[in-house]
Amino acid sequence: MQEVSIFSKMAQLSQAYNAVNLGQGYPNFDCDDRLKSLVIKYLNEGKNQYAPMAGVPELRTSIAQKLLKSYDIDVDPHTEITITSGATQAIFTIINAMVRKGDEVIVMEPAYDSYVPSIKAAGGMPKVYEMEAPHFKIDWNVIKKLISAQTKMIIINSPHNPTGSVLTKDDLKELELLIAERDIFILSDEVYEHLIYDGVVHQSVLKYPEIRAKAFAVFSFGKTFHNTGWKMGYAVAPEMLSQKLRNLHQWNVFSVNSFIQYALAEYLKMSNTYDGLSTFYEKKRDYLLDTLDDLPFKKTKSQGTYFQLYDFSDYSQENDLDFSEWLVKEHGVATIPISPFYSSDRTCQHVRFCFAKTEVVIDQAASRLSHL
Ligand SMILES: Cc1ncc(COP(=O)(O)O)c(C=O)c1O
Numbered sequence: 001m002q003e004v005s006i007f008s009k010m011a012q013l014s015q016a017y018n019a020v021n022l023g024q025g026y027p028n029f030d031c032d033d034r035l036k037s038l039v040i041k042y043l044n045e046g047k048n049q050y051a052p053m054a055g056v057p058e059l060r061t062s063i064a065q066k067l068l069k070s071y072d073i074d075v076d077p078h079t080e081i082t083i084t085s086g087a088t089q090a091i092f093t094i095i096n097a098m099v100r101k102g103d104e105v106i107v108m109e110p111a112y113d114s115y116v117p118s119i120k121a122a123g124g125m126p127k128v129y130e131m132e133a134p135h136f137k138i139d140w141n142v143i144k145k146l147i148s149a150q151t152k153m154i155i156i157n158s159p160h161n162p163t164g165s166v167l168t169k170d171d172l173k174e175l176e177l178l179i180a181e182r183d184i185f186i187l188s189d190e191v192y193e194h195l196i197y198d199g200v201v202h203q204s205v206l207k208y209p210e211i212r213a214k215a216f217a218v219f220s221f222g223k224t225f226h227n228t229g230w231k232m233g234y235a236v237a238p239e240m241l242s243q244k245l246r247n248l249h250q251w252n253v254f255s256v257n258s259f260i261q262y263a264l265a266e267y268l269k270m271s272n273t274y275d276g277l278s279t280f281y282e283k284k285r286d287y288l289l290d291t292l293d294d295l296p297f298k299k300t301k302s303q304g305t306y307f308q309l310y311d312f313s314d315y316s317q318e319n320d321l322d323f324s325e326w327l328v329k330e331h332g333v334a335t336i337p338i339s340p341f342y343s344s345d346r347t348c349q350h351v352r353f354c355f356a357k358t359e360v361v362i363d364q365a366a367s368r369l370s371h372l
Pocket residue numbers: 025085086087088089112157160161189191219220221222223228231232233
C-alpha cells in the first residue's frame with residue numbers, strides 16, 4: 001500500500017484540528033472570470049471531442065507567441081510544443097520516454113515529489129544532490145562529480161519548490177558547460193516561471209541555445225492562472241525530443257481536455273492575464289513576511305514560487321515532521337515540513353508556508369501563531 005503523502009497527512013490534520021491551512025500548495029482564491037467564461041463558451045460550442053494528440057493548434061500557436069514575448073525565442077508550435085495534463089504528466093512522460101533501465105538521473109533535493117518515483121518507474125537510478133539551507137545553492141563542481149557514463153538526464157527546477165530559490169545566469173552557464181560534449185538531457189521544471197520577485201529575471205533553459213538543444217522545459221497553466229485543478233500544462237522541446245515525448249504521450253493520455261485548450265488559446269491573447277503576476281505574488285510574500293515578522297523563526301526571503309520557508313531551530317530542537325504536527329495540533333496552523341522533499345531520511349528544521357492565500361487567511365494564521 002502506498003504510504004500517505006505528507007500533503008495528504010497535513011491536509012487531514014488541518015481538517016481534524018480546524019486549522020488555518022498554509023500547507024496546501026495552491027491558491028485559496030479563484031481564477032479570472034474571463035477565463036471561466038471562455039471555458040463555458042467552448043463547452044457550449046461543442047468542443048467536447050478528442051483534441052489532436054499534441055494539443056489543439058490554436059493553443060500551441062498562442063503558447064509560441066507567449067514564449068516569443070516572454071523569452072524572445074522562436075518555437076515551432078507544430079513540432080516543439082506538446083499540451084499535457086499538467087506539468088506532472090509532462091514530467092512522468094518525458095522521464096519514461098527518455099530513461100531506460102540502469103540510466104542515472106541527477107536530481108537536486110529537496111525536490112518536487114514526482115521526480116524520483118517517475119525515474120524509478122522508468123527503471124532509472126536517481127543520483128541525488130542535496131542542497132543545503134539557508135540558500136539552497138547548487139555546487140556545480142559536486143554535480144560534475146556525480147556525472148558518470150550512465151548519466152542520462154539532469155532535472156532542474158527554478159523557481160524552486162519548496163525553497164523559493166532561483167537559478168541565476170551563472171548557474172545556467174555552468175550547466176551549459178557541464179553538458180557540452182556529453183549526451184545528457186535536461187528536464188527543466190519551470191512551472192513557477194512568472195512567480196519571481198524583487199526584479200529578478202527567470203532564466204528559462206529556452207534562452208540558452210546549447211541547453212535548449214538538449215532540453216525539455218515544462219510549464220503549468222495551473223500555477224500561472226490560479227486553476228491547479230484543471231491540470232493543464234505543456235512541454236517545449238526540440239522536434240526530435242518532442243517526438244520521443246509524443247510517442248509515449250499518445251499511449252499515456254493520448255490528448256487532454258479540449259474545451260479548456262480552446263479557452264486558454266483565446267485567453268492567452270488577452271491583456272493582463274499573467275503580466276502582473278510577479279507583483280501580485282510579491283505583495284503576498286511581503287504581506288506574509290511582515291505579518292509573521294515577530295515569529296521566533298529565521299528565514300531567507302523567497303525569491304520565487306508561492307512558498308516561504310521558516311527555520312525554527314532557534315525555537316525548538318524537534319524535527320520538522322514533529323514540529324509541523326505540533327503546530328497544527330496546538331496552534332491550529334498547517335504547514336509542510338521539508339524533510340519529505342529529500343529521499344534520504346535526514347532530519348530538517350524548516351517548514352514551508354504557502355502565501356497563495358488571501359490576507360484574511362494570513363492574518364488568521366498570524367493571530368494563532370502570535371502565542372509562540
Ligand atoms: C515544482 C513543481 N513542478 C510541477 C508541479 C505540478 O504541476 P501541475 O499541477 O501542472 O501538474 C508542481 C506542483 O506543485 C510543482 O511544485
